Structure formats: structure tokens, C-alpha cells
Amino acid sequence: AQSVTQLGSHVSVSEGALVLLRCNYSSSVPPYLFWYVQYPNQGLQLLLKYTSAATLVKGINGFEAEFKKSETSFHLTKPSAHMSDAAEYFCAAHTGTASKLTFGTGTRLQVTL
Amino acid sequence: NAGVMQNPRHLVRRRGQEARLRCSPVKGHSHVYWYRQLPEEGLKFMVYLQKENIIDESGMPKERFSAEFPKEGPSILRIQQVVRGDSAAYFCASSPGAPNTGELFFGEGSRLTVL
Numbered sequence: 001a002q003s004v005t006q007l008g009s010h011v012s013v014s015e016g017a018l019v020l021l022r023c024n025y026s027s028s029v030p031p032y033l034f035w036y037v038q039y040p041n042q043g044l045q046l047l048l049k050y051t052s053a054a055t056l057v058k059g060i061n062g063f064e065a066e067f068k069k070s071e072t073s074f075h076l077t078k079p080s081a082h083m084s085d086a087a088e089y090f091c092a093a094h095t096g097t098a099s100k101l102t103f104g105t106g107t108r109l110q111v112t113l
Numbered sequence: 114n115a116g117v118m119q120n121p122r123h124l125v126r127r128r129g130q131e132a133r134l135r136c137s138p139v140k141g142h143s144h145v146y147w148y149r150q151l152p153e154e155g156l157k158f159m160v161y162l163q164k165e166n167i168i169d170e171s172g173m174p175k176e177r178f179s180a181e182f183p184k185e186g187p188s189i190l191r192i193q194q195v196v197r198g199d200s201a202a203y204f205c206a207s208s209p210g211a212p213n214t215g216e217l218f219f220g221e222g223s224r225l226t227v228l
Contacts, residue, residue: 099161100171100172103156105154
């Protein structure tokens with residue numbers, strides 16, 4: 001069964017610092033991978049997706065993620081955090097044959113002055 | 114273009130009552146998904162529907178929960194005889210085709226509180 005693990009339920013960074021949110025997947029077949037962001041009391045918005053093209057994927061709001069098959073990881077990064085980045089971030093995976101996205105438990109990002 | 118529309122945004126029910134949550138997908142999308150989000154947890158898949166068909170309901174509780182996506186009108190998630198443990202945010206998502214490589218478009222959720 002496919003699973004998605006997000007290490008760290010809460011991450012706090014200073015404004016301007018590097019953001020690194022970790023995601024590991026387990027899948028018997030190469031998955032399609034996604035990062036979504038959820039702002040308070042809102043739905044999920046797609047940040048970026050990996051679908052077996054380039055391993056480094058650029059998304060909206062300056063975020064990017066790198067697919068590393070050897071590490072079964074898809075970590076999300078942003079060089080310089082902004083206060084508006086404070087939100088909850090979800091990693092999700094899809095094998096292409098399954099009918100559903102499998103989500104991680106989420107990482108709440110806090111950005112401090 | 115309107116996104117996924119869910120209503121009501123907030124719903125309060127007493128134990129034993131019924132809850133009906135509605136979802137209108139993005140115009141032109143024929144695939145609908147329901148997810149449940151409990152506090153401090155991720156989203157849990159419930160059901161995947163196409164028009165008039167349930168494709169995958171592996172995440173639906175066996176009792177009290179049902180979903181439909183009729184030929185006309187919104188998708189409905191129905192919870193009968195609600196219990197406190199049903200309190201959660203229920204998210205609907207849609208996609209234009211099968212969920213192979215495309216993204217899902219999410220609504221803003223319906224937050225159910227059971228008293």
C-alpha cells in the first residue's frame with residue numbers, strides 16, 4: 001500500500017530563512033507527487049506536481065521540490081520565507097493506477113520575524 | 114470560472130440527525146472526490162465518483178455514510194444519525210478526467226460540528 005510520510009508536524013523559520021519541508025513516499029511503482037498548501041479555513045491549493053518529467057519541479061510562490069528516487073523523497077523548499085507562507089503544507093502521492101491521492105499528515109509552517 | 118463550490122460551509126447537527134453536504138465541481142469536471150480532515154490529521158480519502166457512478170468507496174465508513182453524483186445537480190455526501198466523531202471538515206475535489214497525473218481542484222470545505 002502506498003503511504004506518504006511528512007517529518008515534522010510543525011516547522012518554524014525566521015522570515016528570510018530557508019524553508020525545508022520533508023516528504024517521503026513508499027510506493028512499488030513510480031508515483032506522481034504533489035505539494036498542496038492550505039491556509040486557515042480554506043481548501044487546498046496546488047503548489048507543484050511531479051509527473052516523471054524533470055526531477056526538479058518549480059511551483060508557485062517561489063517554492064520548488066526535488067524528486068529523489070534513491071531516497072524516495074520529494075522535499076519542498078523555498079530559499080527565503082515570507083510571512084505570507086505561514087500555512088499548512090501537505091504532500092500527496094498517486095501511483096497512476098490508483099483512484100485516489102494519498103496525503104501525508106501535513107506540516108504547519110510558522111514564519112517569525 | 115467558478116471553482117469547486119461546497120455548501121454549507123458550516124453545519125451544526127445534534128447527535129442522531131442527518132447531515133447533507135453538497136459539492137458542485139468545476140464546470141466541465143466529471144470526476145468528484147470526497148475527503149475528510151480530522152483535527153491534526155491529514156486528509157483521508159472517502160469516495161471517488163463519476164456521474165451516476167461510484168468508482169471507489171474504499172474510504173467510506175460501512176454504515177451511515179453515502180455519496181452520490183447524479184446526472185444533474187451537485188454531488189451529495191450524506192451522513193445519517195451523526196455522532197460526535199463525525200465532526201470534521203469535509204472537502205470535495207474535482208478533476209476533468211481520471212486522476213492519473215492531473216491535479217485535484219479542492220473546494221473550501223464543509224465543517225460539520227456534532228453537538
